[in-house]
Amino acid sequence: MGEKDDAPKSDARTRRRLTGELKRRFRDANNQIALLSHHVSAQVELRDVDLDCLDFLAQHGPASPSALARRAGVHPATMTGVIDRLEKGGWIQRERAADDRRAVVISVRRETIGEVFQHYDGMNSQLDAVCDAYSPAELELISGFLQRTADAGRRAAAEFSEAD
Numbered sequence: 001m002g003e004k005d006d007a008p009k010s011d012a013r014t015r016r017r018l019t020g021e022l023k024r025r026f027r028d029a030n031n032q033i034a035l036l037s038h039h040v041s042a043q044v045e046l047r048d049v050d051l052d053c054l055d056f057l058a059q060h061g062p063a064s065p066s067a068l069a070r071r072a073g074v075h076p077a078t079m080t081g082v083i084d085r086l087e088k089g090g091w092i093q094r095e096r097a098a099d100d101r102r103a104v105v106i107s108v109r110r111e112t113i114g115e116v117f118q119h120y121d122g123m124n125s126q127l128d129a130v131c132d133a134y135s136p137a138e139l140e141l142i143s144g145f146l147q148r149t150a151d152a153g154r155r156a157a158a159e160f161s162e163a164d
Helices: 003-043 048-060 065-072 076-088 110-131 136-163
Strands: 092-096 104-108
Touching: 003 048, 003 110, 048 065, 048 076, 048 104, 048 110, 065 076, 065 104, 076 092, 104 110
Parallel strands: none
Antiparallel strands: 092 104
């Protein structure tokens, strides 16, 4: 047995080590983002789950209460309270669905959402500085990795929904 025979084992060990390190760093980033969101929700006097739902609406557009509950992983009965609080605070509006007057669609009130997003200005500036250190090709690679990671998270979360 020579060095060539040891190369696959070494490559596998290196890959496991790097994958483990990547997972740890991703968890750390996730924890820091959750902490930041917790601070932001306190600043705008929202519960963490309310801020999450508001962000889903801001990112993905209007949704029915049940679709928002599925996306946020919140029980429909809990979603009623979230929507009530967000509406009372002036963050969202309920409107009748155009295609079904019995259905309700929830959307962000654009005139108030800026108050929330201004609290992320510091993080956005920090991310701009981080991204400046990478080439466009590297940013595309990182963006693809994050998209695939988010997709993996959605699939893993869906497994919980299927088990219920």
